[in-house]
Amino acid sequence: MAQTAVSRPLLTPEAQQRFTSVYRAEFPYVWKSLGRLGAREREREDLAHDVFTTAFRHWDAYDAARPVRPWLFGIAYRVLLDFRRKRQNQMEDVMERVELADAARSADDALAAQQAWALAARALDALELDRRAVFVMHEIDERPIPEVAQELGIPLNTAYSRLRLARRDFNQKVAEYQTGRMAP
Amino acid sequence: MMDEPLEPLSAAALTLVLAERARPDDAGLPVEAVLARVSSTVGLATRAALWTKVVIGAVSAVVGAGLGGGGVYWRMTQQAAPPAPVASAAPVAPALQVEVAVAPAPVPVPVLPPAPAKSKLPVRAAPAPVAADSLDAEKVLLERARTALLRREAAAAWAALEEHRRQYPRGSLSEERDAMRVQVLAQLGRDDDAAGEAQAFEARYPGSLFLPLVKQAVDRAP
Numbered sequence: 001m002a003q004t005a006v007s008r009p010l011l012t013p014e015a016q017q018r019f020t021s022v023y024r025a026e027f028p029y030v031w032k033s034l035g036r037l038g039a040r041e042r043e044r045e046d047l048a049h050d051v052f053t054t055a056f057r058h059w060d061a062y063d064a065a066r067p068v069r070p071w072l073f074g075i076a077y078r079v080l081l082d083f084r085r086k087r088q089n090q091m092e093d094v095m096e097r098v099e100l101a102d103a104a105r106s107a108d109d110a111l112a113a114q115q116a117w118a119l120a121a122r123a124l125d126a127l128e129l130d131r132r133a134v135f136v137m138h139e140i141d142e143r144p145i146p147e148v149a150q151e152l153g154i155p156l157n158t159a160y161s162r163l164r165l166a167r168r169d170f171n172q173k174v175a176e177y178q179t180g181r182m183a184p
Numbered sequence: 185m186m187d188e189p190l191e192p193l194s195a196a197a198l199t200l201v202l203a204e205r206a207r208p209d210d211a212g213l214p215v216e217a218v219l220a221r222v223s224s225t226v227g228l229a230t231r232a233a234l235w236t237k238v239v240i241g242a243v244s245a246v247v248g249a250g251l252g253g254g255g256v257y258w259r260m261t262q263q264a265a266p267p268a269p270v271a272s273a274a275p276v277a278p279a280l281q282v283e284v285a286v287a288p289a290p291v292p293v294p295v296l297p298p299a300p301a302k303s304k305l306p307v308r309a310a311p312a313p314v315a316a317d318s319l320d321a322e323k324v325l326l327e328r329a330r331t332a333l334l335r336r337e338a339a340a341a342w343a344a345l346e347e348h349r350r351q352y353p354r355g356s357l358s359e360e361r362d363a364m365r366v367q368v369l370a371q372l373g374r375d376d377d378a379a380g381e382a383q384a385f386e387a388r389y390p391g392s393l394f395l396p397l398v399k400q401a402v403d404r405a406p
Binding site: 020024027028029031036048049052056112115117120123160164167170 | 190191192193194196197199200201203204205206207209210213214215217218219221222225226359360396397399400
């Protein structure tokens with residue numbers, strides 16, 4: 001994301017403190033959301049930086065009465081979209097995540113969960129970014145579709161349409177995996 | 185509103201979604217390192233106004249003499265930053281403002297549905313329409329079973345699974361059905377039956393996607 005100067009004055013000290021508090025509380029969520037949106041592992045730090053830099057610059061436009069996570073998610077989506085357009089890069093290498101998951105396993109329970117997360121990541125990788133964002137926000141973050149549409153800046157009908165297509169693709173990918181047609 | 189009805193998530197897909205919802209935050213994230221970079225970026229972008237803030241004393245500025253162009257690096261906060269990466273899923277910021285709505289931190293829970301289904305889960309209350317082919321009909325039955333399982337209506341789930349077994353003993357979705365049978369038996373507290381079915385499942389489908397979930401159902405049976 002371009003580091004353009006802004007004419008807006010610095011935030012008040014109180015606003016800066018609030019930003020920092022939200023930053024610390026929500027950094028793990030933003031990190032996780034970037035992964036769910038398909039950011040490569042090695043890109044996530046730069047993208048997280050861009051998300052919070054954008055959030056800082058628009059902080060005085062943020063309505064504190066609204067939940068902060070959907071707002072941050074909307075920023076993360078735009079940052080990644082922008083990044084993709086510039087780089088034209090591919091979705092994250094699936095194996096990268098699976099190996100990470102394997103490395104983190106510690107017990108049988110953890111193993112089962114890690115496998116489910118790895119499979120979820122692989123199925124998510126089958127979704128186009130636009131649909132993926134709607135799917136993650138609605139199905140995983142459990143935000144209602146009108147809120148999804150608002151935070152992603154898309155018409156309500158478009159949000160529903162993307163959700164429908166995303167569910168279809170996600171179901172299909174999981175089914176493919178079950179029948180062994182999805183490459184390991 | 186919609187041209188076509190929303191397709192519900194399949195049993196396996198929903199299982200993955202539920203697991204992902206419950207996924208705890210990663211440990212060892214570069215929280216402070218990225219914060220320093222964010223501070224640096226926005227500080228450089230607005231450094232013309234920086235000294236005012238420094239005089240106010242709200243921010244402590246550190247002038248990096250050796251930095252090209254006399255770049256000014258500053259910190260946005262006086263909070264004592266923990267030197268080590270934050271490894272906990274719980275928010276650590278002591279001064280988190282109450283007006284900021286922070287969603288509850290996810291609890292590391294098992295992959296299996298831990299609680300009764302919420303109202304937003306797809307519920308097939310009315311009898312399903314007659315499917316055009318057997319795969320669709322199989323899906324309808326398993327969808328009914330899954331919904332009941334998530335709502336902890338084990339008897340209803342079992343009935344749907346049994347119906348599937350009667351109609352499609354070697355159906356395309358037998359693997360999914362047999363995995364759910366273990367989950368339902370575990371939910372019913374029939375631990376021995378669940379363990380037996382789990383063992384048979386593993387023998388029948390050694391590389392199954394559902395195997396970890398089947399094992400977990402047995403391990404976590406009450």
